[in-house]
Amino acid sequence: MNKYEQIVAEIKAASNIIITSHKSPDGDSVGSSLGLLYFIEKLGKNATICHPDPAPGFLDWLDTSAFLTMTDESEAITEAFSKADLVFCLDYNGTNRVGHDMQVLLEGLKCKRIMIDHHLDPEDFPDILVSETTVSSTAELIVELIEQSGNSALLDKKIGTPLYLGILTDTGSFRFPSTSPRTHEILAKLLASGVAHHLIHEMLSDNNTESRLRLQGYAMCEKLEVMEENKVAIISLSKEELAKYNFQKGDTDSLANQALTIKGMKAAIVFTERDGIMKISFRSKGQENPVNIMAAENFNGGGHMNASGGMSELSVSETLDKIKRLVPKYFPAG
Template identity: 40%
Template sequence: MNKEDIKATKSLLSTPQKIVIIPHKNPDGDAIGSTLGLWYYLKSIDQDAVVIAPNNFPKFLKWMPGQEEIVIFEDDKERAQKYITDASLIFTLDFNHLSRVGFMQESLEAAEGTFIMIDHHQAPSDYAKVTYSDVSMSSTCEMVYNFIEAIDSTSKITSDIANCLYTGIMTDTGSFKYSSTTSRTHRVVADLIDKGAENIAIHNKVFDTNSPSRLHILGCALKNMVILEDYHTAYITLSQEELDQNNFKKGDTEGIVNYGLTLDNIIFAVIFIENKDEGIIKISFRSQGDFSVNEFARAHFEGGGHDNAAGGKSDLSLPETTTKFIGLLDSYKDKLKG
């Protein structure tokens, strides 16, 4: 954060505020971890704060401290809307465009509160009075740690905050293997462990509590994997029928796209997931090295994210989407040489 943003934020928090903290739709570990971590901090300085998520989040995050206090907009719209209407200060975390909250977008656009954005994705929009945006950061959770350090002191980080922030950093760095993991990231994580983050327990709760349906879907996904050796690319498809046959639950497909990158000589991995309720194909892109999936997603699939991790969507059918995708690869062949 720059000096002006720090000064403005301190001024805003110097008096009691009604605060709403919002993650993106389909929140992941970084979104839930950062919002809850910030929520605990704001409560500790006697602010009236609430976390409102657009929709529910995966079961493997349901253990997190404070998660039971999150208001789910789609399940409790009237209550959530009142919080947003009454809010004097609105934090948006782990996203940088209001379209990322889905059906909450209209409510936020009509809100009269002052916005503060904390996010590490590319191309932030300009809706916030204070914008703390840094694409070099491993995670929004690392940024929340920096935020607390900048406006106050990391001595305010309790074990609950530490557990929340550690979870988001761990999940958004792929257990510390992505290129966004820096020496600073490790120093932050070390301090969080010193402050009470139960790192081994967190890893077990996130990664070692699979349901049978999750493993069955993983098996189906790996069976469907297509390897395009000429393009150093692997992609996976999951149809709505396959999800339904395996009793799909929210979060069951989390991380499956990364399996493509475990193959030798693969630098581009994609998963296409059919969602008939929304009438779209949801797409996750991952890469290694210099190939920017952020640019690819923005150019062709109405998405974006980071250079090595991004998302997108398609309004075409699943077969039409994969055909379109394969047809695009030839123009990227030189960039996909590795």
């Protein structure tokens, strides 16, 4: 019995299943959670999705009615955890990634915990670990779960749509080096299952609000700084600037990738002032320009080689100064 077959056996034996993922949800965490939920339902079981906070607005077209969040339903989540006999940990490699309140619940569990993730350096807390750091996304691993457990016949449009979304967003529309031949094989299987890929692209690309576009325009026009010698683009946005443009979660998610499209750029760094801290996104191109090291060594962060996150408790100006001082070390001129 391989790990995927073992996971399906655990699902079939469980009565109260919970699906968790990380704070600040993205397309992969939301997509993999929904895809797994629909697969579990196809197996004749029920599950509850418990996330630390709500999905960003650009994913409103998905049916997230099954989600409980610590933001709005903390009591319901606490009750669900008290009854759980199987918990999935999707798209994160350590318990601190779910926020303090859910971390306490997660670490206090007596039932089995299954991690399915593609980030580096996973912690050893799960009972069953599926960690594939070269794979494009957790959504791709959920497809592998369905395929390699002998349940490929269950893959349909409902399951496949959020999984396609997860792969699409975590590969930067299939641009990142993690997009492998196997990724495209899986995408073909999703299309064969009935997934309307063009509609997913339309819902993601044609779902802007006026305020989001104005914020992005302001960021590019007024806040973009380019360190020409080092080929690094930086954007900083204060809480006052975000408020001016009626910021909603997800409004700045694409800024780092946009800045990275500037000809010759090695990396792009975007940080925003939220909840009293600076939340930082790092993006880069190529194996020779990793950003996860800079994030881990200086900003209590980490992630993938070309896509990482971090945070700073310094002010906007102090954080900007710190980043500018560090850039030459990690991205030397020339």
